[in-house]
Structures are given as structure tokens and as C-alpha cells.
Amino acid sequence: MDKFPAAFGQNFSGASEDFPALLRRKDLLSAAATIDRAGRGPRSREPSWAPTEATTILAFKFSGGVLVAGDRRATAGNVVVYDRADKVLEVDRNSIMAIAGVPATAWEMARVLEHSFQYFRRTQLQEMSVDGKVRALSKLLRDNFGFVMQGVGMVVPIFATYDSNSSPEARLYFYDAMGAQFEATDYAATGSGSPAVRGILYYANHWGEKSLKELDENEAVAITLRALDTAAESDTATGGVDRTGKIFPIIKIVSRDGITTLPEEKIAAVFKKSVA
Amino acid sequence: MIEEPYRWVEAIANRREYIETQLAAGSPIAAVGYRGGILFLTLGQARQKIFEIYDRIAMGAIGHPGDIERLRMGAIELASTEGFTRSAADVSLRRLAHYSLSPVMKSAFEQVYGAPFLARLLFAEVGAHPEDDLFLRVEYDGGIATNGATFAQVRQNFAVLSGTRQSTELMESFLKTEHAPGATFEEAFKTALDAWSIGHLALQKDDAKDLPERATVTKYRQEQLAATGIEAAILERDASAAIRFRPIPDKEARVLTGD
Numbered sequence: 001m002d003k004f005p006a007a008f009g010q011n012f013s014g015a016s017e018d019f020p021a022l023l024r025r026k027d028l029l030s031a032a033a034t035i036d037r038a039g040r041g042p043r044s045r046e047p048s049w050a051p052t053e054a055t056t057i058l059a060f061k062f063s064g065g066v067l068v069a070g071d072r073r074a075t076a077g078n079v080v081v082y083d084r085a086d087k088v089l090e091v092d093r094n095s096i097m098a099i100a101g102v103p104a105t106a107w108e109m110a111r112v113l114e115h116s117f118q119y120f121r122r123t124q125l126q127e128m129s130v131d132g133k134v135r136a137l138s139k140l141l142r143d144n145f146g147f148v149m150q151g152v153g154m155v156v157p158i159f160a161t162y163d164s165n166s167s168p169e170a171r172l173y174f175y176d177a178m179g180a181q182f183e184a185t186d187y188a189a190t191g192s193g194s195p196a197v198r199g200i201l202y203y204a205n206h207w208g209e210k211s212l213k214e215l216d217e218n219e220a221v222a223i224t225l226r227a228l229d230t231a232a233e234s235d236t237a238t239g240g241v242d243r244t245g246k247i248f249p250i251i252k253i254v255s256r257d258g259i260t261t262l263p264e265e266k267i268a269a270v271f272k273k274s275v276a
Numbered sequence: 277m278i279e280e281p282y283r284w285v286e287a288i289a290n291r292r293e294y295i296e297t298q299l300a301a302g303s304p305i306a307a308v309g310y311r312g313g314i315l316f317l318t319l320g321q322a323r324q325k326i327f328e329i330y331d332r333i334a335m336g337a338i339g340h341p342g343d344i345e346r347l348r349m350g351a352i353e354l355a356s357t358e359g360f361t362r363s364a365a366d367v368s369l370r371r372l373a374h375y376s377l378s379p380v381m382k383s384a385f386e387q388v389y390g391a392p393f394l395a396r397l398l399f400a401e402v403g404a405h406p407e408d409d410l411f412l413r414v415e416y417d418g419g420i421a422t423n424g425a426t427f428a429q430v431r432q433n434f435a436v437l438s439g440t441r442q443s444t445e446l447m448e449s450f451l452k453t454e455h456a457p458g459a460t461f462e463e464a465f466k467t468a469l470d471a472w473s474i475g476h477l478a479l480q481k482d483d484a485k486d487l488p489e490r491a492t493v494t495k496y497r498q499e500q501l502a503a504t505g506i507e508a509a510i511l512e513r514d515a516s517a518a519i520r521f522r523p524i525p526d527k528e529a530r531v532l533t534g535d
Binding site: 019022023026028093111112115118119121122123125 | 357
């Protein structure tokens with residue numbers, strides 16, 4: 001008996017295959033880049049063009065869930081490419097991925113991740129566990145490592161999710177470029193402007209009037225804006241808050257009720273009161 | 277032997293009869309459009325029969341679990357890869373059914389040395405407006421019935437799936453008179469529940485030609501509700517979220533029955 005003619009495999013088995021594997025089978029996702037024994041990619045050399053990377057993203061737990069924020073600037077070398085980049089992405093109803101690194105790779109990763117979670121739920125008829133989601137991102141980073149070694153495609157994300165069945169309910173992870181995942185208890189920041197942000201968050205958490213997890217929403221937004229503004233002060237790759245163009249960072253909050261994106265007016269009001 | 281045309285026709289006819297007998301016991305599923313979306317409803321306790329396929333597409337099925345599973349996986353696989361490579365807006369039920377499911381089911385049905393799909397599927401895709409909703413039934417032989425995507429037909433905002441033709445037709449004629457296009461969710465829920473009762477009642481009889489009395493339906497509905505669980509899900513029209521599918525837990529559905 002010959003095979004079915006349509007674009008429709010005879011051997012569907014959602015159980016044995018994850019979404020990236022499905023994409024590879026259908027030639028819709030490039031194979032994982034390989035690296036040689038010396039740890040180099042196929043052709044390890046300086047890229048002839050400057051990839052767009054470097055940024056600041058941060059996330060911390062506060063009284064209303066997990067706040068995830070990112071500046072809006074995208075750079076290539078010393079050139080500002082774009083000042084309205086969205087680096088804080090919703091991957092499902094209660095998970096946020098924030099990206100520092102090469103946008104092309106990062107957005108593609110977010111897209112694969114988003115579809116992976118949906119695909120798992122639809123085929124397996126249950127939600128993917130938090131650990132499963134965290135691991136899925138880790139695997140994508142690991143598969144991408146060959147490109148990182150070639151000097152292109154470095155991505156260092158933060159992943160925040162809320163799961164009412166786990167303890168603690170709010171979960172926050174950051175990654176290195178090879179895919180190692182680290183669970184953060186209070187806060188995380190990555191990207192070129194992150195040293196300044198980590199300093200501020202560490203200080204606020206230990207010696208501030210309240211620790212980060214006790215902050216209310218307005219206080220949390222205020223410290224976020226202050227931290228990004230500080231990062232932008234010394235790091236040219238971080239946009240901070242553009243006071244003339246009225247471009248504000250993207251701030252999203254994930255809580256038991258799902259994800260909320262703070263409206264610009266609200267951020268502007270906090271900015272006016274506590275930062276400017 | 278089936279190289280002879282007559283033998284082939286005979287083999288196909290036997291196969292059709294066999295599949296119809298296998299599907300005859302299948303508990304009906306009603307899909308009705310209402311102002312805020314599309315509701316899928318059935319009663320039962322054996323296994324799940326209403327599934328999410330993609331952001332705006334849901335499926336109900338009766339038949340062999342193994343076959344349903346293969347078709348469901350295939351549909352999800354196609355929709356997901358399409359949605360990934362292009363966009364969620366490019367995933368369309370019309371294309372999914374006409375270009376992929378129907379040809380596959382037809383050839384499986386007609387290749388008499390292989391196994392056919394023992395399944396009957398009901399799909400719905402929620403649109404921006406009630407008149408954009410698409411309902412579609414795919415038969416085990418690849419045949420497709422829609423709610424009227426052509427200008428020649430009056431568009432219906434419901435579709436049903438049942439074990440026998442008789443049961444299907446009774447449910448359809450009930451919904452044709454009882455279900456209003458602008459119905460609220462609560463109204464749609466009650467109508468769907470009654471449609472299910474009529475369809476299920478018709479499966480118990482050999483000669484159910486006419487719609488049963490109102491009181492009979494109500495009594496039957498109450499008996500069944502006491503004995504089995506409600507399986508329901510909605511596709512929400514509200515475009516603020518990408519994913520429209522939401523299962524309605526039995527507890528939440530019980531409140532809506534009014535019994």
C-alpha cells in the first residue's frame with residue numbers, strides 16, 4: 001500500500017516527539033549547530049558584521065507576582081538600530097521570557113518555545129510542568145551553542161512563570177548562553193547593563209526600606225525605572241527611559257491571574273513622581 | 277478479486293456498512309454558535325471527545341480512540357507547523373479539512389486492503405463575527421458537510437455529529453427551529469443540551485422519524501444528567517487572547533443546565 005499523498009504523516013506520535021523535533025522532521029527548523037572537538041563552530045572567526053545584541057533586562061519577585069522589564073534599545077556595535085524593541089515576550093498565559101542578546105535568534109527562540117508549550121498541551125491534553133518549560137528553553141539554548149561559538153546568535157534569557165500548584169508559586173530563572181538554568185530566589189538581571197542593575201537590586205533587597213518581595217506595584221515599577229535609568233547612564237547599549245521621545249521600558253507582571261502589561265500612562269506617572 | 281470493478285464497489289459497500297455499525301453507538305456532539313463564541317457539548321463518562329486543535333479551532337469526534345487520536349495528532353501537527361512558519365491567522369479550518377484530512381480519510385477508506393479510519397469528526401472555527409463561524413463535519417470516507425460556505429445555502433450557525441443519520445437529522449431539525457443566531461451563552465447551552473438529548477434518544481430507537489415531545493426530552497435530559505458527566509468547551513470570540521479554547525468543567529456546566 002502506498003503512502004498517503006497529502007502532507008500528513010501516517011505515524012503521528014505526539015508522545016515521542018517535542019515541537020522542535022517536529023519542525024526538524026519537516027525541515028522547518030535548522031539542525032542544531034555543531035561544534036568541533038576544539039570547541040569551535042564550523043568556521044570560527046570574527047563576524048564581518050556587528051550583530052545586534054547587548055541590552056538590559058531584569059526581573060524580580062514582589063508582592064503582586066513577578067515583574068519582568070526590559071529597555072527598548074536594539075544596537076549593532078555602536079549604532080542604535082531601533083528604539084522600540086520589545087524584549088519582554090509572553091510565551092503562554094502565565095510565562096514570560098525576557099531576552100538579552102541577538103534579537104533574531106531570541107525572537108525565533110521565543111516563537112519555538114511558545115509553540116512548544118501549546119503543542120504539548122494540545123497533543124498531550126495536559127499543561128507542561130514548570131520544570132518541563134524551564135528545561136525546554138534550556139534545550140533551545142544548548143542547541144544554539146554552535147552559533148554562539150561562531151560569534152553570532154548569543155542569547156541570555158530570563159524566564160518567569162507562575163504556577164499555582166508549585167511552591168513557591170512565582171518562579172524565576174535566568175540562563176547562561178550554554179543553557180544552564182539558575183533559579184533566582186529574589187531577582188535576576190542579564191545583558192550588558194546588568195552589573196549596575198544587580199547592584200541596585202541587591203542594595204534595595206538588603207538595605208532598602210522594604211525587601212523586594214514586600215514592594216507594592218508602584219514601588220516595584222519605581223525601582224525598575226530607576227535601575228534601568230542607572231544602567232543606561234553608563235551602558236550605551238541600554239535605552240533606559242527616553243525622556244524626549246516618551247519611550248518607556250516594557251514592564252509585564254505575571255501573577256496568579258495571568259500576565260498584565262503595564263500601560264504606558266501608568267509607567268509615565270510613576271516615572272514623573274519617583275524618577276524624573 | 278477486487279481488481280474487478282464490481283467487486284471493488286461491493287467491498288467498499290461492505291466496508292461502509294461495517295463502519296456505520298461501529299459508529300452507531302457514538303454519543304452525539306452538538307456545536308452551536310452564540311454571540312460570544314461557539315459551544316461544543318456532549319454527555320458521557322467514557323473518554324474525552326472534545327479537543328483543542330489550534331488557537332481558534334476545536335474538534336469533537338466519535339469512533340475508535342486509536343483512529344481519533346491519529347487524526348487529532350495529524351490535525352494539530354499541521355495547524356501548529358502552519359502557525360509557526362506563517363502565522364496563527366493563516367491556519368484555516370477550511371484548508372485543514374479540504375486539503376489534508378479529507379484526501380487522507382478518503383484514500384484510507386477506499387484502499388480496501390488497508391484499515392479505514394473508524395471516526396467521524398466535527399470541527400468548528402470561531403470567526404470575528406457570528407456569520408464568520410465555520411462548522412464542518414468530516415466523515416470516515418472523507419466526505420465533508422459544512423454549515424454553508426457557499427452563497428447558495430442559508431448559513432447555519434450550528435453543526436452536529438451523531439452515530440446514525442436519523443439521530444443527526446433530528447438534532448439538525450431541532451436546532452434549525454430552536455436555535456437563534458443571536459442567542460446568549462446560557463440559551464445556547466440549554467439548546468445544545470436538548471439537541472444532545474434528542475440525538476441520544478434517537479439512538480435508542482430504530483424508527484425515530486419525528487422530534488419527540490418536549491416533556492419527553494426534558495425527562496430524558498434529567499435522567500441522563502443524573503447518570504453521566506457533561507463535557508463542554510467553548511471557543512471564545514473575544515479577540516483579546518490568542519487562544520480561544522476553554523474547557524468548561526462539569527461543575528460549572530451543572531449550574532447552567534437549569535435542572
